[in-house]
Amino acid sequence: MEEKNIKEEPFHTADEGFVDPEGKRYHIEFKVDPKLCTCCGQCAIACPVGCITVTELSAVINHAECLSCGSCAAACVVGACTEVTVYEAE
Numbered sequence: 001m002e003e004k005n006i007k008e009e010p011f012h013t014a015d016e017g018f019v020d021p022e023g024k025r026y027h028i029e030f031k032v033d034p035k036l037c038t039c040c041g042q043c044a045i046a047c048p049v050g051c052i053t054v055t056e057l058s059a060v061i062n063h064a065e066c067l068s069c070g071s072c073a074a075a076c077v078v079g080a081c082t083e084v085t086v087y088e089a090e
């Protein structure tokens with residue numbers, strides 16, 4: 001079966017989020033894997049709205065303030081901060 005790349009085909013709806021070609025609603029979030037995070041703080045420096053706190057265990061993103069801009073993932077050299085697609089419950 002042909003695999004569809006939803007990142008190449010999404011369109012914005014009037015409110016937040018996206019709809020994939022099969023009509024399922026989703027949004028993009030950025031998440032930190034505490035197992036990979038070295039607590040270097042580069043993501044927090046890169047975040048334009050200051051919504052990342054770095055604890056002694058891991059960086060933590062405040063999703064209520066996050067713009068989903070991706071600067072944190074771009075700044076993370078160990079791949080601990082990554083983009084994830086979150087589908088909304090139907």
Ligand code: SF4
Pocket residue numbers: 030046047048049050051052061062065066067068069070071072073
């Ligand atoms: S996606 Fe952007 S706004 Fe959200 S935590 Fe990362 S750098 Fe900050």
Ligand code: SF4
Pocket residue numbers: 032036037038039040041042043044054058059075076077078079080081
């Ligand atoms: S840049 Fe990556 S490794 Fe460094 S604190 Fe942020 S998530 Fe952790």
